[in-house]
Amino acid sequence: MSWPRALKATARSGLTVERRRLEPLVAGRAALGLALVVGVTLALLGTEAAISSAFGAFQAAIATFQRSWRPRPTLALASGASLALSTFLGYVTGAGAHLALFLALLALWTFLSGLAWAAGPTIGIIASSNVAIMLVTVTLPTSVAGAAGHAAMIAVGGLVQAVLVVLLPVRRWGAQRDALADALAAEADYARRLRQDPVAPFDPVPLMTARNAAAVTRRQARRRPAELHGARGLAERIRPVLASLADPALGVSAEGPPRARVREILAAAATVLDAAAHAIRRGEAVDLPPGAVAALRTPDTGALLTGPPRRAADRLAALLDDVVETAEPRTETASDARARPTLLRLAPVVAAQMRAELRPDSAILRHAVRVTAVTTAGYVLGTALPFGHGYWAPMASVMVMRPDFSQTYSRSVARFGGTLLGVGLATGVVQAADPGVYASAALAVGSAFGMYLLMRTGYAASQVCVAAYVVFLLGMGGSAWTQTVYERVVLTLIGGVLAMLAYAVYPAWETPRLRGRLADWLVSDGRYAATVVAHYADPAGPVCADVRQALLDTRATRIAWQEALDRATHEPVRHRGLSRAAADDAEHALAQFGRVAMLMEAHLPERGAPPVPAAATLAEELRRSTERAGKAVRERRAPEWDELRETIATCGPLMEDPLLRKGAGLLLDALDDLAEALATPSSPT
Structure with missing residues (x-):
């Protein structure tokens, strides 16, 4: 693909808005945590403390939206604590006062955040976000004691989000339920497609996702609903049985009574699997259509099918019975759950994965080098330019850069477009209404709610709300809109261009x-x-x-x-x-x-x-x-x-x-x- 075509394709993908199921209750809970943190700290400790705690709560809530199977409170606490540490170290090294020392810390922190992608996108995103927000929060304190206070408030913001997840649960085990239900639904769709195409392909991603979702910590294992255990393994065993039943190479002719019987069994299996998926997704009892049950148990199977097809039909019926029994809600929990290490035990595993990427041919290492060079160069350039708020350039770079070309370029375009629109809308509100501190705080919380609600529908849509959130939040501290609009748009563009140039100069092509x-x-x-x-x-x-x-x-x-x-x-x-x-x-x-x-x-x-x-x-x-x-x-x-x-x-x-x-x-x-x-x-x- 030529460069013009590649740029056009990535720009189009970056500006695409996807149709996804919105989760207003989850978004509302995250916004409530942010509102509580901002409101309380604003009333008791003042504007700067409110801004620090708001960044902590904002980032912690974003962490809970990541596609991870770890408990959401754990993600919120880890995000808040790591951001607090980043902010404190950033200030102590002398951001602004000792530029060389701060640049050394920024380079080290950014390099480690780049290597963190070796452990998966969730850790990579949290690490990158910590670097981006650190660039802003290190400018708020005025002393070491103040830096410690700001770090503490950031950690408190993460703690509040974690507590709200516990106190206001929305669909407990919902992600795990959805993953298992999606796997069974994929099996059902596969069975239906096999009726028309006996060698239809099957995408293993839903089964792999369900396997990842099934790994739990010891604490989770004691609380996991029983219906979430066992059905995944059965789905794994059902898939080859479905394929062998349908395949004409194993004895069932392409047409005739045996093939008609196979199609009937496949249709009934699809119905049973769909019913089990629906029950698991909602935590309800399985409602089996009588027709599907009768089709699976009809006695003429032995007369029409022999050899491998007969064995496959019998094994399929037994496996479907097990699926239905497993999917029924019960009170006991499984004792042989797949183990997932705690965060403390995960640390050496992540460190080993990062060390393994320290080799010349590693795409992750190239990403770490790219993002480090761009972030430090962007910070120096932003500081040298007469705009003020020079951190916007490196912040934009570190947020859009990913280990692969298409995501980096599409996110650069989406961030600039979203920033331009978000800043423009927020500026119009500020000019027209001239909100005070509390009104700005309310507008910031409303923008954050929009971001939480839309963040899974596309990067561009969420960036509109993020841009407005930052404008309103900084407005709480007395920053006039003229100090955040023009500079942020220009510096965001510079950060995006630096990110794209870095990939062109030092690529890691697949x-x-x-x-x-x-x-x-x-x-x-x-x-x-x-x-x-x-x-x-x-x-x-x-x-x-x-x-x-x-x-x-x-x-x-x-x-x-x-x-x-x-x-x-x-x-x-x-x-x-x-x-x-x-x-x-x-x-x-x-x-x-x-x-x-x-x-x-x-x-x-x-x-x-x-x-x-x-x-x-x-x-x-x-x-x-x-x-x-x-x-x-x-x-x-x-x-x-x-x-x-x-x-x-x-x-x-x-x-x-x-x-x-x-x-x-x-x-x-x-x-x-x-x-x-x-x-x-x-x-x-």
Whole structure:
């Protein structure tokens, strides 16, 4: 994609307003916390303390809106405490009085916030926001004691938001309920699509999200509703059973009475899964339509389906019964919850992840270097310019910069557009009404409420409210609107331009790394298939921990590939060895390879079943061949499957299980398609 097209695409995405379900109660609770903090501190301690506490409460509330499965009070407390520490250290190092010392701290703090993205977007966003708000709050104190007081008020702001989350709960466990319900609903949609397309693709993201949501701390495990435990694991097991039931390669013809029966079972399964998803989302009892229950239990299944399809239908009915039982609200809680470390125990894990990114080829390290250089340069430039309020430039930069090109550019455009509109609207109100301290505080709280309400509908929409919030908040301290409008707009533009220039000068493009991402997916797919096939040689039943882990690994590499491909689509660089057409064909081939392995997993032999010794040889060759192929893909060579083809030809007659024999051939066909896709001459995208 050329630079003009890339800039146009990112600008359009940055200004897009998404249609999302609004959460007015949650937004109202966050605004209430902000109002309490501002009102009380304004009445008791004065304007500057109110502004400090407002920043703490404002940022803490934003932290509770992040897509994290940790308790919201914990996020609010962590945000308030880290911002308080940042502000105090910023003042002690001498912001304004000792510019060189403060710049050193700013560079260190910004570099660490950039590396924090290695631990995930939630920690990255909180760390970046702390740097941005620190740039403002360090200008408020006038002494070390005053800095300590301001830091304390910021921490109090976070504490108030945490207490309100506890006292005024809105949909307890709502995020976890939604994640699990979305996974079951995705399974239901998959079942319906399989009725028309027996080889329909399935997006594993909802299942991965539900898995992340299922990890809890010990404290959470004691309080988690029982219906949130167990259904996710069942949904994981249902997906391959649905696929194997629908696939014509396993015995059910494309038309005729057996296929009609399969479609009926799939429709009934979709109805049951939707009912379970609805019950879990709302915390209600499962309401099963009688027609769906009757369709699953009709006795003619045995007369119409035989072999693998019959086993799949029976297993599906049993799994759906378990889903319905698990989804019923109960009082007891699960004792074997997936463990999530506390924040204190998470600290060394995050530190290790950050250290792991200290390597030359790391996109996170490049982001940390970029954001550090831009923030410090922006602060120096903003201080040197005769505008005053020079912190707006670095604040804009650190807030918009992300590890990838498209988000950085789209957010830069959205922030400038939102700032221009928000400052203009707030200025009009100030000019027309000339509000006093308390009226400005009320307007600031109202702007914050709008931001909390709209923050998930698009970055541009939320920035309108953020800009107005800052204008009104600083107006409480006596800053005239003329001191915040022109300077903030110009400096925000400078900060956005610096951020975009930094990515152009020192990029971290995904496009050249696409082959590596594809190779990772291929190797993990091969290990998954090899692990499944190996269990035919050593039957251990349908539920195996090593198969489960291999499946999770291949899902993670597949999602990493898809995310990288999406980012590369908007980058202004050539394909460098992998055209878009080749990438699409290779993705289809690997998805088919993983799907065949999943079908074989759905029919793993029961413990004690007769072993198939030849399967062990095939499994080992699958692992070796895909690892060699992964190396070839990284080196821009087409993979070869001669040894695997010979192994299948040799072992095929020795494999008595027809499903295993058929699956081996389908795996090889998918790998041949992959080799053909990568052998296609590349053309610019």
